Each structure stands twice: as C-alpha cells, then as structure tokens.
Amino acid sequence: MQSTLKALMVQGTTSDAGKSVLVAGLCRVLARKGVNVAPFKPQNMALNSAVTADGGEIGRAQAVQAVACNIESSVHMNPVLLKPHTDTGAQVIFQGKATTTVDAIGYQSYKKVALPVVLESFEILQQQFDTVVIEGAGSPAEINLRENDIANMGFAEEADVPVIIVADIDRGGVFAHLYGTLALLSESEQQRVVGFVINRFRGDIGLLQPGLDWLEEKTDIPVLGVLPYLHGFDLEAEDAINAEQVNGEISKLSVVVPVLPRISNHTDFDALRQNPDINLRYVGKGERLQNADLIILPGSKAVRSDLEYLRSQGWDQDIQRHLRLGGKVMGICGGYQMLGNRIDDPLGIEGQAGSTQGLGYLDIETELKPSKTLTNVTGTLSLNGRPVPVSGYEIHAGISNVRGSEAIRLETGILDGAISDCNQVFGTYLHGIFDTPAALGEITHWLGVDELTHIDHKQNQQKAIDQIADAIEQHVDLAKLWPDL
Missing domain, CATH: 3.40.50.300 (P-loop containing nucleotide triphosphate hydrolases)
Incomplete structure (x- = not known):
C-alpha cells in the first residue's frame, strides 16, 4: 500500500x-x-x-x-x-x-x-x-x-x-x-x-x-x-540515562556502573535494568563504587579524559578494594581499554595527543586510530570453560593488542575480549553483549549466580x-x- x-x-x-x-x-x-x-x-x-x-x-x-x-x-x-x-x-x-x-x-x-x-x-x-x-x-x-x-x-x-x-x-x-x-x-x-x-x-x-x-x-x-x-x-532512551528498573522482591545480583562525562551506549545496560533479579545502579559524581557483585566500566567517547575523571573521583581505589574483597569487574569498549596497561592517542583522535596509563588489570595495550571499527558481529564467549554464542556490535577507534587469556573469539577468528589470570576482570569491545540470553547467562555464571529470570530484550523492544x-x-x-x- x-x-x-x-x-x-x-x-x-x-x-x-x-x-x-x-x-x-x-x-x-x-x-x-x-x-x-x-x-x-x-x-x-x-x-x-x-x-x-x-x-x-x-x-x-x-x-x-x-x-x-x-x-x-x-x-x-x-x-x-x-x-x-x-x-x-x-x-x-x-x-x-x-x-x-x-x-x-x-x-x-x-x-x-x-x-x-x-x-x-x-x-x-x-x-x-x-x-x-x-x-x-x-x-x-x-x-x-x-x-x-x-x-x-x-x-x-x-x-x-x-x-x-x-x-x-x-x-x-x-x-x-x-x-x-x-x-x-x-x-x-x-x-x-x-x-x-x-x-x-x-x-x-x-x-x-x-x-x-x-x-x-x-x-x-x-x-x-x-x-x-x-x-x-x-523503550531505550536516546540521550538521558534511564535508571528506572523492574524491582523483584530480592535481587540476586548487584551491579554498579560509574557515569563518566562522555559515557556512550548506556543502552548496553537496559537488559540488566529490566531484569527483576538484578539491581543495577548508576553511580555519579561524589558517590562510591561499593556494595556490588560486579562493577562495569561503560563505553566512552573520550577514553583518556574519562579515565582521568574516574581517578579524580577515587573510583580506581574503589575498584582496587572491590577486587581485593573478591568482587568482579567488567569493561565494555572504552571501559575495556581503561582496564588495560596503556592507551595511546598519538594523533589526538579523542582530544590532546598523548598516552595514559591504564588501570592495569588486563594485559592489553590500545592505540587510537583515525579509522573506526564499525561492525555487527557474532562469536563465542568463554568465561567458564563452556563456550556459548554471543553477538553484538563494535564501534571503536582503538586497536588493542591482547596478550592475556582470551574471552571472546569472533567468527572471523579475531580475538575480541580478554580475561585476567585471576579470573576477576573481563573486558570486551562488544556492545549489546547482555542482549543475548546465552551470553548473559554465561556472564552471571562467571559471577556465581545462576537461574536468573529469563528476559528477551529484543522481544521487550x-x-x-x-x-x-x-x-x-x-x-x-x-x-x-x-x-x-
């Protein structure tokens, strides 16, 4: 018609x-x-x-x-x-x-x-x-x-x-x-x-x-x-972060996400926010990263300056304490880069040219490049010795040299994510990783939590x-x- x-x-x-x-x-x-x-x-x-x-x-x-x-x-x-x-x-x-x-x-x-x-x-x-x-x-x-x-x-x-x-x-x-x-x-x-x-x-x-x-x-x-x-x-918000969530009687998993000045693709967390078994909290300026099973560092449009902001808030110390007490940390895209050893921006792609020392929890080094990676991908996620299918999309300027243990391998054969030797820190470039029920189940199993309420994010959309x-x-x-x- x-x-x-x-x-x-x-x-x-x-x-x-x-x-x-x-x-x-x-x-x-x-x-x-x-x-x-x-x-x-x-x-x-x-x-x-x-x-x-x-x-x-x-x-x-x-x-x-x-x-x-x-x-x-x-x-x-x-x-x-x-x-x-x-x-x-x-x-x-x-x-x-x-x-x-x-x-x-x-x-x-x-x-x-x-x-x-x-x-x-x-x-x-x-x-x-x-x-x-x-x-x-x-x-x-x-x-x-x-x-x-x-x-x-x-x-x-x-x-x-x-x-x-x-x-x-x-x-x-x-x-x-x-x-x-x-x-x-x-x-x-x-x-x-x-x-x-x-x-x-x-x-x-x-x-x-x-x-x-x-x-x-x-x-x-x-x-x-x-x-x-x-x-x-x-329906996912275009700009403002939607902190409203479905609350179950008892949360099985507590997740905190620091709100960085240039946070990007916060819609990554909608699948967590919509699950009644997960208590997702966005932490802002002057607040502490605490009382959580998992801390997730989100994507960023200005990774080095956002990492400086993270340190100015004392969140690097909060992460260190969280890991010392047995908690786990995850990074997505820019957050993944922050968890590595170093971020180099020799051409000033995201601000003033230079290098910034990363948090050092993953054995990766990142260099920002003029060309962006823009692709929808599928692959395999392995956190617990049992590979499961995963899908998502990549939007990033950085190229990361990964020397640590692999966490995600794409169908193209490219290594996408890494996990620390202590098994407490995991990072990936994949946005939308939580939208895949099998991948979300693998991540929550890595956190020691099973039998979460099944949420089909795409069906909810x-x-x-x-x-x-x-x-x-x-x-x-x-x-x-x-x-x-």
Missing part, C-alpha cells in the same frame, strides 16, 4: 518531548497497514549509536525506528551524527563515516556543508520508500540555532514537508510550550505545522478539553491527539514499539494525516 503523504516531520517543544518514541510508533502503525515506511533524522547529537546493516554509524533512535518499520537500518536514516568528546567539540559523522572534528562555533558554518548530505540521503529514502517519517532535534524554537538550521524547520523548508509538534504534558506548561514554540516560528514555518500532539497525559481527558479548545482557537491548528502516560513503557503504536491508533486522529489509510 502507498500513502499519499510522502513525508511527515515530528518536531518537539523540548528535548525528550517524545519525538523519537512518536516516530517509532507512527512507523509501526504505517508498517502494520502495509506502507513501505522508513525513519529519518537529518542531524542527531548523541553518544548512543548503532552499526547499520550497510556498515555505518547512526543514532540508536533511528536504529530502533527501523526495527519499528520492520526493515534494516541504513546510514541514510541519520546522515549527520555529532558525537561530543568535549563540552565544545564533537566528531562529525556523514552518512555513517567519521569525517572531521569541529567546535560548536565552527559547526554553525559547517552546517552549510552538511545540508547537501542531508538532502541527498532524504532523496534516496524517498525513492526507496512510500513514506518517510522524520524526527527533528531538540526544539525548532531555539533562536540561537536557527541560522543554517538543518535539524528542524530549516530542513522542513528545504525539503517542503509538513510538520507536527509534540509536547510532554508531564513536564508542565504544555500549552505555553506549544503556543510559544509556534509563536517563535516564521510565518512560512507556522503554515507548515499541520497538528499538535500532547504526550504522557494522566487523568480525565475532560479536564484537559478547555485547554485543547483554547489552543485550537488561538492557533487554528488541530490537536491531533493526546497520548496517555504509558505505565511500564520502556518489540512489545514497547507495539505499545506506543496501539496508543497512537487509539488516541491520534491519523485520518487527518493519512486519509487514504
């Missing part, structure tokens, strides 16, 4: 207003109705990324939205990805490949270079799919970012696509958010807005109706729907997508957007 509306853009009044989730839900609704649909986000700034089927790097939200469409992800779904490595600098990724590093001021002019890339990818998707559902970034009302904008209304004007604006009522001030955002747009941009959606409403819709009537009267734009607050809804799609079909007037469906 084809749709008469070839593209629709979802913009938000704020970050985390519900754009990513709404796009995923709309994609699933259209896919259910037989529409060949794809997601698109012109520009994304995030440290959570995914490896596409065509071997590039995009924001994780677009990878999830591709799942909602029942299609494989592509670099064209997020042609510009910015990965910050300092407060003012970021790596620029065009169509899946890292191209340069710019500071915040320099990027404002660099967006002129990015626009043709964005429009090329959008055109490719429009040629391949019946409909493209587009996600904006942040808010279109950010006055200081409007010049050369390619993420919100600037793109909508160039591509000539209609826009709906979503706001989160759970934050408060929803009518001010919607009315104020519209008021800050130019006249042509205002005319492009075809509807509003209010997200995460709790209570009796009748109490909200006077506000809806006022908004429609003041703006002459329809409120397409009011989505309810979905209890138990859990599908349930969450269906949950938001069901809510959209029930509460949003889709006929005003796609009258032919």
Whole structure:
C-alpha cells in the first residue's frame, strides 16, 4: 500500500518531548497497514549509536525506528551524527563515516556543508520508500540555532514537508510550550505545522478539553491527539540515562556502573535494568563504587579524559578494594581499554595527543586510530570453560593488542575480549553483549549466580514499539494525516 503523504516531520517543544518514541510508533502503525515506511533524522547529537546493516554509524533512535518499520537500518536514516568528546567539540559523522572534528562555533558554518548530505540521503529514502517519517532535534524554537538550521524547520523548508509538534504534558506548561514554540516560528514555518500532539497525559481527558479548545482557537491548528502516560513503557532512551528498573522482591545480583562525562551506549545496560533479579545502579559524581557483585566500566567517547575523571573521583581505589574483597569487574569498549596497561592517542583522535596509563588489570595495550571499527558481529564467549554464542556490535577507534587469556573469539577468528589470570576482570569491545540470553547467562555464571529470570530484550523492544503504536491508533486522529489509510 502507498500513502499519499510522502513525508511527515515530528518536531518537539523540548528535548525528550517524545519525538523519537512518536516516530517509532507512527512507523509501526504505517508498517502494520502495509506502507513501505522508513525513519529519518537529518542531524542527531548523541553518544548512543548503532552499526547499520550497510556498515555505518547512526543514532540508536533511528536504529530502533527501523526495527519499528520492520526493515534494516541504513546510514541514510541519520546522515549527520555529532558525537561530543568535549563540552565544545564533537566528531562529525556523514552518512555513517567519521569525517572531521569541529567546535560548536565552527559547526554553525559547517552546517552549510552538511545540508547537501542531508538532502541527498532524504532523496534516496524517498525513492526507496512510500513514506518517510522524520524526527527533528531538540526544539525548532531555539533562536540561537536557527541560522543554517538543518535539524528542524530549516530542513522542513528545504525539503517542503509538513510538520507536527509534540509536547510532554508531564513536564508542565504544555500549552505555553506549544503556543510559544509556534509563536517563535516564521510565518512560512507556522503554515507548515499541520497538528499538535500532547504526550504522557494522566487523568480525565475532560479536564484537559478547555485547554485543547483554547489552543485550537488561538492557533487554528488541530490537536491531533493526546497520548496517555504509558505505565511500564520502556523503550531505550536516546540521550538521558534511564535508571528506572523492574524491582523483584530480592535481587540476586548487584551491579554498579560509574557515569563518566562522555559515557556512550548506556543502552548496553537496559537488559540488566529490566531484569527483576538484578539491581543495577548508576553511580555519579561524589558517590562510591561499593556494595556490588560486579562493577562495569561503560563505553566512552573520550577514553583518556574519562579515565582521568574516574581517578579524580577515587573510583580506581574503589575498584582496587572491590577486587581485593573478591568482587568482579567488567569493561565494555572504552571501559575495556581503561582496564588495560596503556592507551595511546598519538594523533589526538579523542582530544590532546598523548598516552595514559591504564588501570592495569588486563594485559592489553590500545592505540587510537583515525579509522573506526564499525561492525555487527557474532562469536563465542568463554568465561567458564563452556563456550556459548554471543553477538553484538563494535564501534571503536582503538586497536588493542591482547596478550592475556582470551574471552571472546569472533567468527572471523579475531580475538575480541580478554580475561585476567585471576579470573576477576573481563573486558570486551562488544556492545549489546547482555542482549543475548546465552551470553548473559554465561556472564552471571562467571559471577556465581545462576537461574536468573529469563528476559528477551529484543522481544521487550518489540512489545514497547507495539505499545506506543496501539496508543497512537487509539488516541491520534491519523485520518487527518493519512486519509487514504
């Protein structure tokens, strides 16, 4: 089935207003109705990324939205990805490949270079799919970012696509958010807005109706729907760390993860957070890494500076004490590199050129290289003398020379992870390692814990997508957007 509306853009009044989730839900609704649909986000700034089927790097939200469409992800779904490595600098990724590093001021002019890339990818998707559902970034009302904008209304004007604006009522001030955002747009941009959606409403819709009537009267734009607050809804967060977890009566395993300034791919831990037998805690500045069976050092976009931060917090001493008391430590990607002997960055790939001494628990040495490893992989995990299948994805600039005992060997024959001689420290480049039930079982067995509740993370992801799609079909007037469906 084809749709008469070839593209629709979802913009938000704020970050985390519900754009990513709404796009995923709309994609699933259209896919259910037989529409060949794809997601698109012109520009994304995030440290959570995914490896596409065509071997590039995009924001994780677009990878999830591709799942909602029942299609494989592509670099064209997020042609510009910015990965910050300092407060003012970021790596620029065009169509899946890292191209340069710019500071915040320099990027404002660099967006002129990015626009043709964005429009090329959008055109490719429009040629391949019946409909493209587009996600904006942040808010279109950010006055200081409007010049050369390619993420919100600037793109909508160039591509000539209609826009709906979503706001989160759970934050408060929803009518001010919607009315104020519209008021800050130019006249042509205002005319492009075809509807509003209010997200995460709790209570009796009748109490909200006077506000809806006022908004429609003041703006002459329809409120397409009011989505309810979905209890138990859990779809991986694009930016903010989701610390909400399912709590069982008694936790069998306690895990702590230090929150580093440039932590990346924290979605690695969703499978742990969702398990009622696991108590997962994120530890922030000024807190201690303690009272845990396992400490996990996460991925990082700036490994050497994050390692310095770890030491400044005294977490290196906490890890040392934890191991002395018989605890275990795991590192993923950047965390894996930190657990080694040394990290060399002779070209200044992630900041100032130089070398940093690692924590020294794994016999590996890492050198950061200009080219990135971007690949989806499968292999074998061996922690307890019983190999089990494992899968995940790799996104890293470093090449590690491993001299210790192997923990993971990929199907390609490459050694991916290492384990210490004392059997207390394990590291790997594999993101998503906990998503594989067999691998998670092998890791928890290594920790001395068996018979955990079985959680199928990918199945949970599908349930969450269906949950938001069901809510959209029930509460949003889709006929005003796609009258032919």
